[in-house]
Amino acid sequence: MELGITPNRADMLSMNGTAYEVAAILNERPELPAFELNESSEATADLIQAEAPADLAPKYGVRVVKDVHVQDSPLWLQRRLWNMGIRPISNVVDVTNLMLLTYGQPLHAFDLDRLPAPKLQVRTAKAGEVIKTLDGVERKAAEGDIVIDSDGQALMFAGVMGGESTEVTADTQNVVLEAAIFEPKAIRHAARDQNLHSESSQRFERGVDVEATFKALDHAAAMIAELGGGTVTNGRVIAQDFDYEAPTVDITTEKINDVLGTDITTAEIAAIFERLCFTQMEQDGRFSVTIPSHRWDISIPADLIEEVARLYGYDNLPATLPTGETTPGKLTEKQRLIRDSRHSLEGLGLNQAISYVLTTPEKATQFAMDPEATPVEVDYPMSQDRRVTRGSLLTSLLDDIAYNVARKQEDVSLYEQGRVFASNGMSTMPDEIEHLAGVVTGDVRERDWDQAAQPADFFYLKGVVEQLLADYGFVDNVRFVANTDRPEMHPGQTADIYVGDQFVGFIGQVHPRVAKFYKVGQVFGFELNLTDILRMPRVKSKYEPISKFPSIKRDLAILVDRDIQSADLVDTIKQHGGTDLHDVTVFDVYTGDNVAADKKSVAYSLTFVNREHTLQDDAINAAIERMTKALQDQFAAEIR
Template structure:
């Protein structure tokens, strides 16, 4: 049942609906209420503020004998999924099903006082509900109290202190309409969703509230042998004013694309038992209380469409100018990123956005805080993620637990970062992350297995960034300060001076916490990458002239990075330097302590002519000079 059709939470409401479909007249239940000479007003009082309970009344039934219900009533409740308890409680549940009106029965003699009040709960009141749990109230909860003692959560669940048992002799019946938002708050605050709260949250037929109360009193007197005290004690009541909604046949046909006549529309409103006045194709419809979901003309059009038959509505193609579909720059970048990573051997993963507080703060690229949910689904889903790596590590752990140790995954999605201002929405930032573990390449008859390591993942990231055609150069800078990352195998990724992400090995202690082995991961800020300047991608013909290769071996201090040396070579190498590849790193015999030897293969190409030795020698000499100036390198 959709939330707008709460009238179908009752047999009476369903009867009206079926009658309209079958073009029949519904027959609703009737009852005869016999009252004693005792006045209900002499037995108790009631008080309820209108903003909490717009309708509130009580009845008293005296001298009842609580026992099992007759078989016909038990069978009806069983068929509706409700467990029979006793004749008194079963009658209240029967009225719930019949009218969609929740009722509650108190043991009159267990009340701490006979002044029933509807009020907001005090902070930290303790109420034991009918399910046997002790619950602590919130000041926004609504409770029913007597003698200032909270008895139950209004409209949600009764309290054990006034529960009807086989010893009960006198009962108080409560019939009310409670403020829906307050009931919703109480149900969520107490994590206590009941048949009653389901109906009160969505609305009830206000004209049936006291009718259901009287019917329940009459039926209890019949089944439990009691007498009904005369009259109701009414704390709040109001007269239902039926809303009037207008709709024209032209409106109906325009929205539905039909040619329904005035007579057909009138026949549909007759089947719904709506009172109306029709003037020149304009219907002024008076909405009964049982259909509180109808408030505007569109609601009436929906009623006409339902009973006219959706299958009878004409099927037409859209009209008007069409535009070709096109990806935005952001969408194209994201899609290209996925294609690149999948082409490089990674599989896409989709992880939960919500995680635990401990995991939510890990691997953060941005200053800020994760968002705490007021009503989390579970303890494992309390806060929004600030990094995609946390979810990917959960995926790795899931696979490792199932004996899948060779893993290569990536995820593209948003992270959520707040500056701590709860009145503002958090920033939603597009990220891209990946992890690898186990063997990158499997063992074959001709080649050994290749383990996943830092440089394998670095190659994946370099190719991904190369495909973005970024105008500024990309560099990797060692960073041993990132928590949860290996201090000696982690680097920040910069484009120019902009930090766009990081790459490295997951810290062994963090990996142990997840129950996984040696794992490498990266995370990129796609939003930052999208904002960076980019080169246009142009086709470049392969040179017809031969390339010239030179090897260059240098001696540098052990803390000099190969990336810094390569950057110097590229900067000084001139326009004909086509490729720089590090092919050897050596330290040990014949190399001074604290030093290392780096060997690079340099490739020079001129697409216009064949290069000569003098040009190459000049370029190499300039490179050697810059290496000596920038890194105090010795040429070997």
């Protein structure tokens, strides 16, 4: 039988809890381990004292076992621990581990003679207090961690890991056994802060059986005395305790059947509660169920309904169609834009990537559109590489490129749509901004028998972005403006992207220094702020019939200074080309012989179309004359 333990079922982190569950499944009664405790006449309180505040340890007690002979455990105990995945150490430590696995109750054993004083005290740690744990590592406690103290000296992180100074060794003769229930949040804080996720902390964080705490303590003392030849002193020393009040949950047969869609009888429901060892009172289909201490996950009627469904069998629940009025669903404007963006980029040859939103502080500020934005730090990071939220999608995509390149996949085209984060201070939630980014590296077209391979370059990716932005249908024009100030981008191949006068992103080659940091070759990337794009006015695409009249093409070659951008020339041509100018395309750029060193020759193909009538040469000539005059006036262009 294989059991999958869900996070809410911490009771099954013990053999007793699992026995209850398996017995309920098989309709049997669980047989829990029994023991006999023999105590000496010497009082435990004469040997050790304990003190614990109720807010840190609502249950805390100790026992003493004297004259113990610490040695290897018998073979049966070693085998049992090996089968449970725990390495045997000694009879004393092995017994505490066996109790942990049997009852789900963590215990700890101290060497009584190595305690600084015959008293144990539960307290919060002082910031920077150093404890050397059982693994030999000196750790600094954080304020709020729970520690066990003796005579002002912190001995161990309570509920997480013991300390080396009082550990049980081969020379130990007198053992103090500790059993407690510690405040779960403080245990989780210490475990995360110290990166010590132990078997004990796992159980204290999720809960333990409050009725089994001192029972496990007594059982451990009896077994240590038996295996180590010692004697158990008389009584426990209890620093904190409370009486368990079993909760009662009311439920009806009608409610259970209404939720599950079944016709289970009252007798069947009563039998299920009986199998679960739940005490119950029933009258006319109304149940009052008392929850035992080992099932602290049960607190509301819905929990009882779930238990009935589990043991009745999910396969036995009838399949029904949902009832109620149906309404047509539709995407919001934001959802539609994001989906259309994905379709456009996938149609243009990019594959979607999904990356972690957490990264390192160094990467969090790279490629940020807002250099003043502060990354959001995570209080309890899963690792040092996932400590802060990202400020750009490009860093995640570069990690993806590096992963692929390291595995000999050198031709990669990826895009990612996701959120970046910016801190608003400790008191408010961070800003979450929708972004869209893409990267290309290697060849975008493979070599074939009739064509050479085409490597990725700035203009290839610019074409992808231009098509994507054209699909959005902005009212304002899209502009690319050269930018040499982005430290992570190549100063000669980077441009900011504007829609009208609104900055929405950037495009260019990743700086070779940054590419080397990520261990990749030449990479081109872009990133857009979708949150800003969503606010911009757009027009819906509509069909325009093809003109019945022929188009006319003219070529225009001009000589201009090398530092003049083609985009500025195209804008001027379009502004003065008239309503019949349909398309402007660069088909040649020349520098070299017969052209001055500070000049370049740029040739454009101009397409004119009129939907109402056939164009005449006079109209085309007049439009070209207006263009050439504007180019001469604004850029001192020479017409070739």
